Amino acid sequence: MTGEAHQHSGMTNGAAPGLVCLTDDGLAALFAVLREAGCEVIGPTVRDGAIVLAPLTSVDDLPRGWRDRQDAGHYRLAPGTGPARFAHAVPAQGWKRFVHPPEARLWTARRDSDGDLSIEGPEAPPAPRAFLGVRPCDLAALGVLDGVFADPGAAHHDPAYALRRRDALVIAVSCGKPAASCFCAAMGTGPAAGDTGADVALTELVEGDRAVYLARAGSPAGAALLEAVPHTPATDDHHTARRAQADAAAAAQVRALPEAASRILADATEHAHWADVAARCLACGSCTLSCPTCFCATVEDSTSLDGATATRTRRWSSCFTEVFSYIHGGAVREERGARYRQWITHKLSSWHAQFGTSGCVGCGRCITWCPVGIDITAEVAALAADRPIRNRRAPARLRPQHTGPRRRKDDPPA
Amino acid sequence: MDTAPGADLAARLTQTAAAARVPASMTALDPMRPRPFRIERWQRDLSDTFTIDLAPLEGSPLTFRPGQFNMLYIHGAGEVPISISGDPERPERLIHTTRAVGQVTNAMKALRVGDVIGVRGPFGTPWPVEAADGHDVVIVAGGIGLAPLRPLIHAVLARRGRLGNVVLLYGARTPEDILYRKQVSAWRGRFDMTVHVTVDRATGRWSGPVGMVTKLIARGGFDARDTAAYVCGPEIMMRHVAQALLDRGVAAERLFLSMERNMKCAIGFCGHCQWGPDFVCKDGPVFRYDRVATRLAQSEV
Ligand SMILES: Cc1cc2nc3c(=O)[nH]c(=O)nc-3n(C[C@H](O)[C@H](O)[C@H](O)COP(=O)(O)OP(=O)(O)OC[C@H]3O[C@@H](n4cnc5c(N)ncnc54)[C@H](O)[C@@H]3O)c2cc1C
Ligand code: SF4
Ligand code: SF4
Ligand code: FES
Numbered sequence: 100m101t102g103e104a105h106q107h108s109g110m111t112n113g114a115a116p117g118l119v120c121l122t123d124d125g126l127a128a129l130f131a132v133l134r135e136a137g138c139e140v141i142g143p144t145v146r147d148g149a150i151v152l153a154p155l156t157s158v159d160d161l162p163r164g165w166r167d168r169q170d171a172g173h174y175r176l177a178p179g180t181g182p183a184r185f186a187h188a189v190p191a192q193g194w195k196r197f198v199h200p201p202e203a204r205l206w207t208a209r210r211d212s213d214g215d216l217s218i219e220g221p222e223a224p225p226a227p228r229a230f231l232g233v234r235p236c237d238l239a240a241l242g243v244l245d246g247v248f249a250d251p252g253a254a255h256h257d258p259a260y261a262l263r264r265r266d267a268l269v270i271a272v273s274c275g276k277p278a279a280s281c282f283c284a285a286m287g288t289g290p291a292a293g294d295t296g297a298d299v300a301l302t303e304l305v306e307g308d309r310a311v312y313l314a315r316a317g318s319p320a321g322a323a324l325l326e327a328v329p330h331t332p333a334t335d336d337h338h339t340a341r342r343a344q345a346d347a348a349a350a351a352q353v354r355a356l357p358e359a360a361s362r363i364l365a366d367a368t369e370h371a372h373w374a375d376v377a378a379r380c381l382a383c384g385s386c387t388l389s390c391p392t393c394f395c396a397t398v399e400d401s402t403s404l405d406g407a408t409a410t411r412t413r414r415w416s417s418c419f420t421e422v423f424s425y426i427h428g429g430a431v432r433e434e435r436g437a438r439y440r441q442w443i444t445h446k447l448s449s450w451h452a453q454f455g456t457s458g459c460v461g462c463g464r465c466i467t468w469c470p471v472g473i474d475i476t477a478e479v480a481a482l483a484a485d486r487p488i489r490n491r492r493a494p495a496r497l498r499p500q501h502t503g504p505r506r507r508k509d510d511p512p513a
Numbered sequence: 514m515d516t517a518p519g520a521d522l523a524a525r526l527t528q529t530a531a532a533a534r535v536p537a538s539m540t541a542l543d544p545m546r547p548r549p550f551r552i553e554r555w556q557r558d559l560s561d562t563f564t565i566d567l568a569p570l571e572g573s574p575l576t577f578r579p580g581q582f583n584m585l586y587i588h589g590a591g592e593v594p595i596s597i598s599g600d601p602e603r604p605e606r607l608i609h610t611t612r613a614v615g616q617v618t619n620a621m622k623a624l625r626v627g628d629v630i631g632v633r634g635p636f637g638t639p640w641p642v643e644a645a646d647g648h649d650v651v652i653v654a655g656g657i658g659l660a661p662l663r664p665l666i667h668a669v670l671a672r673r674g675r676l677g678n679v680v681l682l683y684g685a686r687t688p689e690d691i692l693y694r695k696q697v698s699a700w701r702g703r704f705d706m707t708v709h710v711t712v713d714r715a716t717g718r719w720s721g722p723v724g725m726v727t728k729l730i731a732r733g734g735f736d737a738r739d740t741a742a743y744v745c746g747p748e749i750m751m752r753h754v755a756q757a758l759l760d761r762g763v764a765a766e767r768l769f770l771s772m773e774r775n776m777k778c779a780i781g782f783c784g785h786c787q788w789g790p791d792f793v794c795k796d797g798p799v800f801r802y803d804r805v806a807t808r809l810a811q812s813e814v
Contacts, residue, residue, distance in 0.1 A: 395784030
């Protein structure tokens with residue numbers, strides 16, 4: 100909650116602190132302002148039977164009316180007639196591909212006839228962009244990636260990542276209709292978009308046959324954007340409806356991770372359950388691919404036919420592959436169970452030690468996109484209930500890490 | 514304020530929440546981009562092992578601490594982590610000793626004086642030399658593991674006056690595989706240092722010890738309870754050596770080892786080198802034994 104307090108104290112330099120209301124036309128105007136300012140707008144849209152993130156040409160590309168059903172190993176999209184453009188839960192992919200691309204040229208080395216080497220690169224960063232419709236869990240995921248690639252306190256930074264983050268205006272949208280796979284409430288990342296991290300936080304409300312958008316600026320850029328579009332102050336009813344939406348969305352979540360997940364994993368290095376997971380896991384890497392925070396990458400070199408030019412490319416990789424841990428003499432993690440253990444332990448336990456936060460934001464994608472329906476929350480529950488073979492401890496109670504939606508200081512009292 | 518309102522808005526839209534956290538210093542340097550260095554000297558040490566001395570094409574030489582490593586990029590072949598094996602007091606000679614085992618290291622073996630390679634570094638935690646002050650020192654090397662320990666030996670000899678006994682225990686596969694042979698003889702000839710070398714398999718006129726390097730520990734020459742120990746070699750060898758040293762009474766907090774893991778970045782970006790909660794590239798490669806003892810005993814972590 101200190102983040103929120105900080106956010107408010109930073110709101111004095113010309114940013115409008117209050118909650119304002121945009122009509123559907125107001126959202127279109129916001130889109131137009133972004134486009135006129137030269138921003139490419141990226142957001143959710145329907146493609147090949149799923150809601151994906153892609154460049155949008157207008158608000159009409161948003162998935163108006165569409166509802167998604169997500170559960171372990173299950174994703175289904177259903178058209179609807181409602182006016183809501185954000186009635187879905189998390190899109191099929193997260194935003195990591197736009198800040199940490201699946202494939203990126205790191206540099207190109209040229210060897211001249213004297214054998215000298217000159218090295219150029221990387222690719223120029225993209226033009227300014229706006230990320231529209233960032234779900235609260237995905238907003239948290241961007242913060243998690245910042246910890247990996249752009250932590251001001253770290254010795255090294257990824258300049259390409261930092262530029263992509265710097266030049267993206269983030270418009271978060273609270274979730275009103277979480278999927279069965281979602282557990283952001285337990286992770287404290289949603290379902291309501293907090294102020295921290297986003298330039299604008301939106302809540303979509305349906306009023307009869309129209310949608311309205313409650314908006315709050317979280318940065319000078321967000322304030323400038325809201326100032327540039329027609330808006331009215333939010334009413335008391337708006338505040339109440341917004342809070343009710345957040346409460347209902349949190350209450351609707353059926354999955355959770357226990358507060359003790361980090362310790363459960365740290366104590367479970369040697370546990371009979373890993374063999375059980377290994378019998379189901381295909382080691383396909385769908386979870387790491389769909390996870391908005393998995394950052395692992397490998398590098399590949401390609402050389403021109405004459406051998407003079409070599410290009411080094413970074414590509415996403417996954418701890419589920421055997422070559423991931425290969426050193427001369429063999430892979431460190433040959434067993435599938437050891438690879439699943441690495442994944443879940445990194446997400447829920449090591450991440451705290453490495454970056455001071457959980458590596459999981461509760462988006463549920465790894466649950467939805469696992470072809471055999473392996474469920475991170477169920478695996479933790481099983482590990483906790485079976486008790487580790489070493490370091491026996493009482494099983495942790497399954498309870499959310501944060502209960503109820505987060506309140507803001509300037510929300511009117513209930 | 515005579516700027517056009519549109520231009521003003523576009524400028525204000527760049528003041529994102531993220532921009533406030535991205536200072537210019539964060540985007541100035543690209544840690545994934547190597548610097549070109551020229552091979553000044555190429556020397557074969559063993560049938561599969563060679564040493565190269567590097568000098569930067571431009572700019573200042575790399576300063577480093579014992580135990581740190583560089584990422585060496587061989588044009589068209591790839592990039593591998595290799596420890597710096599020279600004297601930290603003489604950084605103008607950037608020295609790496611490499612054993613050719615696969616694609617990149619074999620390509621490196623085929624290079625010659627004058628060829629240019631890419632260097633990124635130095636990376637990783639150093640051997641804590643100061644931890645030995647006032648104590649005896651035991652350095653245990655297995656095979657190519659002597660290369661990452663050589664800068665430490667230089668540093669130890671440079672502060673020899675502050676140390677008790679200094680013992681080097683080295684295990685090689687055969688007598689033909691003894692690395693830095695001349696230097697090892699020179700160290701052996703010093704009055705202020707004890708050197709024992711063992712081989713897995715005796716050949717030719719070898720009359721020295723045969724067997725695991727752990728056996729040399731029993732020869733003593735150091736006060737185990739008052740010793741700082743530094744170990745580098747294959748992981749299985751380090752496990753056995755650590756256990757033998759602990760059994761003799763060496764304190765786990767004064768026992769250090771250097772780990773090897775797959776590395777694609779060396780700066781915590783690629784995830785490949787993870788070992789429990791640590792990134793071997795930046796939290797290691799040198800670890801204090803007591804901090805990693807549990808996972809050292811666990812398989813496939
Ligand atoms: C900190 C550190 C210090 C080191 N210091 C030294 C030293 O001083 N001297 C020394 O000789 N060695 C040292 N090593 C070991 C050295 O880095 C390895 O021997 C070297 O990386 C082997 O590379 P290679 O390409 O020649 O071998 P290979 O066995 O061909 O390949 C090893 C590398 O290639 C990748 N790879 C192999 N097959 C595949 C595949 N099918 N798909 C994708 N990737 C693949 C692996 O991921 C791995 O990164 C050190 C290692 C570390 C971590
Ligand atoms: S581990 Fe699963 S639920 Fe957690 S952030 Fe990754 S994909 Fe989402
Ligand atoms: S879980 Fe695996 S792929 Fe994901 S960040 Fe961790 S090591 Fe990388
Ligand atoms: S080598 Fe890439 S994270 Fe350590």
